Amino acid sequence: MSLPRSATSLALTSPWTITLAAFWVFPVAYSLYMGFTDYRLLAHGHAWVGWDNYRELFADPAFLSALRNTFIFVLGTIPLTTVLALGMALLVDRPFQGRAFFRSAFFLPSITSMVVIALIFMNLYQRGGYVGLLAELVGLPVPANGFLYDNGTALFAIMAMDVWMSVGYYMLIFLAGLQAVPHELYEAAEINGASAWRRFRSITLPLLRPVALFVIVINSIKSFQVFVEIFVMTRGKFDTMTCVYFVYENGLTTAFRVGYASAAAYVLLVIIALFSVAQFALMRRRGPAW
Amino acid sequence: MVGSHSRAHAVARYALLVPLLVLMAFPLLWMVRVAFMPTGTSLALGLGRLSSITLTNFYDLFVQANLGRALLNSVVVGILVTAGNIFFCFMAAYGLARYRNLGNRLLFASVVLVLMIPAHVVIIPLYVLCQKAGLYDSYSALILPWLVSPIGIFLVKQYIESIPPAMEEAARVDGAGEFRIIFRVVMPLCKPALAVLAIQVFFTNWNSFLFPFILTSSDTLRTLPVALALYQGHQAIDWQHLMAGSTLAVAPVLAVFLLMQRQIVSGITAGAIKQ
Numbered sequence: 001m002s003l004p005r006s007a008t009s010l011a012l013t014s015p016w017t018i019t020l021a022a023f024w025v026f027p028v029a030y031s032l033y034m035g036f037t038d039y040r041l042l043a044h045g046h047a048w049v050g051w052d053n054y055r056e057l058f059a060d061p062a063f064l065s066a067l068r069n070t071f072i073f074v075l076g077t078i079p080l081t082t083v084l085a086l087g088m089a090l091l092v093d094r095p096f097q098g099r100a101f102f103r104s105a106f107f108l109p110s111i112t113s114m115v116v117i118a119l120i121f122m123n124l125y126q127r128g129g130y131v132g133l134l135a136e137l138v139g140l141p142v143p144a145n146g147f148l149y150d151n152g153t154a155l156f157a158i159m160a161m162d163v164w165m166s167v168g169y170y171m172l173i174f175l176a177g178l179q180a181v182p183h184e185l186y187e188a189a190e191i192n193g194a195s196a197w198r199r200f201r202s203i204t205l206p207l208l209r210p211v212a213l214f215v216i217v218i219n220s221i222k223s224f225q226v227f228v229e230i231f232v233m234t235r236g237k238f239d240t241m242t243c244v245y246f247v248y249e250n251g252l253t254t255a256f257r258v259g260y261a262s263a264a265a266y267v268l269l270v271i272i273a274l275f276s277v278a279q280f281a282l283m284r285r286r287g288p289a290w
Numbered sequence: 291m292v293g294s295h296s297r298a299h300a301v302a303r304y305a306l307l308v309p310l311l312v313l314m315a316f317p318l319l320w321m322v323r324v325a326f327m328p329t330g331t332s333l334a335l336g337l338g339r340l341s342s343i344t345l346t347n348f349y350d351l352f353v354q355a356n357l358g359r360a361l362l363n364s365v366v367v368g369i370l371v372t373a374g375n376i377f378f379c380f381m382a383a384y385g386l387a388r389y390r391n392l393g394n395r396l397l398f399a400s401v402v403l404v405l406m407i408p409a410h411v412v413i414i415p416l417y418v419l420c421q422k423a424g425l426y427d428s429y430s431a432l433i434l435p436w437l438v439s440p441i442g443i444f445l446v447k448q449y450i451e452s453i454p455p456a457m458e459e460a461a462r463v464d465g466a467g468e469f470r471i472i473f474r475v476v477m478p479l480c481k482p483a484l485a486v487l488a489i490q491v492f493f494t495n496w497n498s499f500l501f502p503f504i505l506t507s508s509d510t511l512r513t514l515p516v517a518l519a520l521y522q523g524h525q526a527i528d529w530q531h532l533m534a535g536s537t538l539a540v541a542p543v544l545a546v547f548l549l550m551q552r553q554i555v556s557g558i559t560a561g562a563i564k565q
Contacts, residue, residue: 005389006391008385008389008468008469009385009389009391009393009394012381012382012384012385012389012472013381013382013385013386013394013397015378015381015382015437015438016378016382016397016401016438016443017397019435019437019438020397020400020404022419022435023412023416023419023434023435024404024407024412026415026419027411027412027415027416027419028407028411028412028415030415030418030419031411031412031414031415034414034415034418041418041421088310091303091306091307091310092307096300096303102307102311104547104548104551105311105314105315106310106311106314107555108314108318108544108547109314109317109318111493111497111543111547111554112318112497112540112543113496113497113499113514113515113518113536113539113540113543114497114499114515115497115499115515115516115518115519115536115539116321116515116518116536116539116540117317118519119518119519119532119533119536120317120318120320120321120533120536121317122527123320123324123527123529123533124317124320126527130316130320164313164314164317168314172555221406221408224408225408225409225410227410227500228499228500228519231499231503231519232519243410244410244413247410247413247414248413248504251413251414251417252413252414252417252504258414258417258418261414262414262415265410265411265413265414266411268408268410269408269410269411272408
C-alpha cells in the first residue's frame with residue numbers, strides 16, 4: 001500500500017527538482033557556455049571564441065556607459081532609500097493617531113506594478129507636468145523636453161522615482177527590526193538621563209545593523225538589475241542604458257547576439273556577487289558605532 | 291510641562307508626516323484622476339476641474355484596445371501559477387522539513403541559492419530554451435517556469451517546522467497512509483502560511499513584466515503590465531487611456547491589500563527578519 005520513505009520524499013520534492021534543473025541549473029550553465037561562443041540566434045551554428053566576448057565588452061563604449069549608469073543608479077539610490085526608510089520607520093514606530101494609515105500610504109507604492117509607476121511618472125516628468133511645475137516654483141531649471149528626454153536629467157529622474165517607490169517596503173522591514181528592540185533598554189537609558197539622540201545612537205542603530213545590512217544587500221541586488229523602468233520610460237536612450245538593458249538590447253533585439261549578451265549578464269553577476277560579499281565583510285568588521 | 295512637551299512632539303511629527311503623505315500619495319491619486327478625465331482635456335488643469343468625470347476611457351479600453359484579453363490573461367495565468375505554488379511549494383516544503391537526508395539537505399541549499407541568484411542571468415538562456423523547446427509565445431512559457439518558487443518553499447518549510455509532528459504520528463498509528471496524512475492532516479494546518487504565500491505569488495505574478503514580455507510576442511498573450519507598457523496612442527501619448535488601464539491594474543492589489551494587510555506585511559517581513 002504505502003511507498004517506501006525515500007520514494008515518498010522524492011515524489012514530494014520532484015516539482016522543485018524538475019523546476020530547478022530545467023529553469024535554473026540548465027539556463028545558468030548554458031548561459032555561461034554561450035558567453036564563450038559567437039552564438040547569434042538567427043545564424044546557423046556557432047563557434048567557441050574563448051574570452052573574445054569579454055574582451056569586446058570592455059572595449060564597447062555602450063557597455064562601459066551601461067556599467068557607469070548602473071553604478072550611478074545603485075550608489076545614488078541606495079544610501080538615500082536606506083536613510084529615508086529608516087527615518088520613516090522611526091516616525092511611524094510608536095503608537096499615535098493615524099499610524100496604520102500613514103504606514104499603509106507609504107507602503108502602497110512598493111506593491112504597485114513597476115510598469116504602472118513608470119507610466120505615472122512619465123506623465124509627471126513630461127513638459128508641463130507636475131514635477132516641472134514644482135521645480136519652477138522653487139526656481140530650478142526645467143529641461144525643454146521634460147526630465148526624461150534629456151541626457152542630463154533622465155537617469156536621475158528615474159532614480160528619484162525608484163527611491164519614491166521602494167522606500168515604503170524598506171520602511172516596513174526596519175519597522176519589523178524596531179519591534180525586536182527590547183523596550184527595557186530604552187527605559188533604562190531614559191532613567192540614566194540619556195537624550196533621545198543618544199538613545200538612538202547607542203541602542204537603536206547598533207541593534208538595527210543586521211536589518212540595515214539586509215536592506216542594503218537586497219536593495220543592491222535588485223538595483224543592479226534595473227530594467228523595467230528603463231524599458232518603459234526611455235528605452236535606454238538619453239544616457240539611461242543600464243547593464244540589463246544592454247543584455248536585452250544585444251541579445252533579444254535586432255542582431256540577437258545571445259553569446260555576447262550572456263557574457264554581459266555574467267559580468268553583472270560577478271559584480272553583484274562581489275558587491276554582496278564586500279558589504280557583508282564591511283558591516284561585520286566595523287565597530288558598534290557604524 | 292509634560293503635556294506641552296508631548297504636544298510639541300506630536301505637532302513636529304505631523305509637520306513631517308503630512309508633507310510626506312502628500313508626496314507619497316499624490317502620484318497614485320493623480321493616476322486615478324486622469325483615468326476618469328475626458329480625452330482631450332488639458333492635463334495641467336486637471337485638478338481644478340473635478341466636475342469633468344467620465345467612464346468612457348475604461349469602455350474604450352475594452353472595446354477598442356482589447357484590454358479585456360490582457361486582463362483575462364493576467365487573471366488566468368495568476369490563478370494557475372498561484373494554485374501551482376500552493377500545491378508544489380507545500381509538497382516540497384513538507385518533504386524538506388520531515389524527510390531529513392543528505393539529498394534533501396542539498397535540495398534545501400539549492401532553494402536558498404536560487405533565492406539569491408539575480409534573475410537577469412536567465413533572461414537570455416530562458417528565451418533560447420523556450421524557443422528550442424517550443425514553449426516560446428505560449429501560455430506554457432507564462433506558467434510552467436513559475437509553478438514552484440524558492441521563496442514559497444522557504445516560507446512554508448519554516449511554518450511546517452513549527453508544527454509538532456505528534457499529530458502526524460497519531461494519524462500514522464491510526465493507519466492513515468502517508469499522502470493522506472500530508473494532504474488531509476498537515477496541509478489544513480498550514481493554511482495561514484499558504485494564504486501568505488498565495489497573496490505574495492499572485493501579486494508578484496500580477497505585476498510581473500520582464501519574463502512575460504520576453505517570452506511572448508503575440509498580442510493575444512499579453513498580460514496586463516505587458517499590454518500597458520506596449521500600449522501606443524495614435525499620435526501623442528494617450529494619458530487618459532493609459533491611466534485608466536493602470537488604475538485597472540492597481541485596483542485589485544489595493545483591494546486585497548486593504549482586506550489582508552496583516553498577511554501581506556507578515557509575508558514580507560518573515561523572510562527578511564529570520565535571515
